[in-house]
Amino acid sequence: MTPLNKTSLPHLPPEIVVPAYDRSKVTPGIAHISVGNFHRAHQAVYIDRVLARAGQEGWGLLGVGLMETPHEALKAQDMAAQDCLYSLTECAPDAPNLVRVIGSITEYMYAPADRAATIARLADPTIRIVSLTVTEGGYYVDENGVFPLDHPVIAEDLKRDVPHTVFGLLTEALRQRRESGAGPFTILSCDNLPQNGHVARAAFLGWARARDAGLAQWMEENVTFPCTMVDRITPAVHPEDVKRLDAESGLDDRIPVFCEDFIQWVxxxxxxxxxxxxDAVGVQFTDNVEPYEAVKLHMLNASHSLLGLSGVLSGYRFVSEIMLDLNEVALVEQYLAFDAEPLLHAPPGMALREYGRRLLHRFRNKAISDQLLRIAFDSTSKLSMFIRSTAMGVIAHGRPVERIAFVVACYAEYLRGRDDKGTIYDVVEPHLTDEDRLKAASAHLEDALDMTAFAGWDLRESAIFVQRYLALRQSVRDRGTRATLAEVVSTGE
Known part of the structure; x- marks a missing residue:
């Protein structure tokens, strides 16, 4: 196999697409915090495209690893060994895979190794945008838009001279830029959050006000926080995937990524x-992202949550296999048609029914075979982002609550960590409190409705919902998830 680095790049086989620009002339103008698989399959791809355009060489990417974990430390080593190059395999459902090498990340820093140096690099005036993929729960902003200064992570960070959190790092970098006259940078959230720019603004200004009121005012007046909508299904990459992808590409790549062929960024x-x-390479710019993000969050991401929670409980582990279950498909079809779509206003030129059909086509893509446990990860945060508004709308309009009650019941049962076959799985819920866990495990099944995930939903206010939730959750325990699901979809609405 051919090692992947800048020396081997000019000599790769012609079937592998390589950067169409001279990387030696590229300098970072964008820093990205938390360089996960999604960023490498999405934003880095668009930047790879734009760098091929004349005069754009100042818009390369500086990757910043934020979390102090062995995995993140190893990623930094791998990025250095490969000169920040990696392969991306794009998988279409009905065409051969396409392998391309992405070269847009030209520099990488592991923040825990030297946070002061990372802050200084972010303070460099050549950095004009800082983008983020820190997960839905990584902003800490509650349902009322309040940034919780008393949260242990935040309170501890505010005491540090050199902060550790993303809020502290960027705020400190902006302080240095204000003092040096370098000016502000744009903070660009790329996480799956409704109005993610507003959420990011609340979080960063909340942290800054607690640290330095004058700096917070300067940020409020000068830093921009655009809203975005991002879309591309990008599975986790396990060791067996690395072997498979490298065998297919012929590359000795330590950090390959694979994804579907669909991509969108608004x-x-x-x-x-x-x-x-x-805008010249496929990004849609708009004055109002909200209709696009509402459709994506409440249709695609919500469908993923339905499949992830019910699928894991049923014993499935991959989206491609769950899509062979006609009842699971019916669950998504009915949820989209009867629950989500009636409450949405499509952006110009988009037909919601066609969008839903396209989603099911994407989900059936066996080549990407996304992991249901990855999809179920941090459902405590995701349900609030993806299901809450639909649930509240369905209840307020007096619509049937079967599917909403079913997903709530599945979430509560999922937290038990054992599927219908008795197989134990890891429950990874970083924003689930100890009190939440007690409520989920309570013998009084209705106590789960008071968990953090359902804050502000007012589920207990609907006697019909509570009744159906209790019945469906007990059914999942007594009869299993698949039998319960068959009952839920049997009515057709």
Whole structure:
């Protein structure tokens, strides 16, 4: 196999697509915090495209690893060994896979190794945008838009001279930029959150006000926080996937990524320090991202949550296999048609029914075979983002609550960590409190409705919902998830 680095790049086989620009001339103008698989399959791809355009060489990517974990430390080593190059395999449901090498990340820093140096690098005036993928729960902002200064992670970070959190790192970098006259940068959230720019603004300004009121005012007046909508299904990459992808590409790549062939990025055009020519390479710029994000969050992401929770409980582990279960497909079809779509306002030119059909086609893509446990990860945060508004709308309009009650029941049962076959799985819920766990495990099944995940849903206010939730959750325990699901979808609405 051929090692992947800048020396081997010019000599790769012609069937592998390589960067169409001279990487030696590229300098970072964007820093990205938390360089996960999704960023490498999405934003880094668009930047890879834009760097091929004349005059755009100042918009390369500086990757920043944020979390102090062995996995993140190893990623930093792998990025250095490969000169920040990696292969991306794009998988279409009905065409051969396409392998391309992405070269847009030209520099990488592991923040825990030297946070002061990372802050200084972010303070460099050449960095004009800082983008983020820190997960839905990584902003800490509650359902009322309040940034919790008393949260242990935040309270501890505010005491540090050199902060550890993303809020502290970026705020400190902005402080240095204000003092040096370098000016602000745009903070660009790329996480699956409704109005993610507003959420990011609340989080960063909340942290800054607690640290330095004058700096917070300067940030409020100068830093921009565009809203975005991102879309591309990108599975986790396990060791067996690395072997498979490298065997297919012929590359000795330590950090390959694979994804579907579909990609979309909608961005509010609000950048305080300039931006690359992303509109020329497929990014949609708009004054109002909300209709796009509402459709994506409440249709695609919500469907994923339905499949992830019910699928894991049923003993499935991959989306491609669960899509062979006609009742699971019916669950998604009915949820989209009867629960989500009636409450949505499609952006211009989008037909919701066709969007739903396209989703099911994407989910059936066996080549990407996304992991249900990855999808179920952090459902405590995801349900609030993806299901809450639909649930509240369904209840308020007096619509049948079967599917909403079913997903709530599945979430509560999922937290027990054992599927219908008796197989134990890891429950990874970083935002689940100890009190939440007690409520989920309570012999009084209705106590689960008071968990953090359902804050602000007012589920107990609907006697019909509570009745159906209790009945369906008990049914999952007594009869199993698949039998319960068959009952839920049997009515057709």
């Amino acid at each position: 961005v509010e055009d609000k950048f305080c320090a300039g931006r690359p020519e992303l």
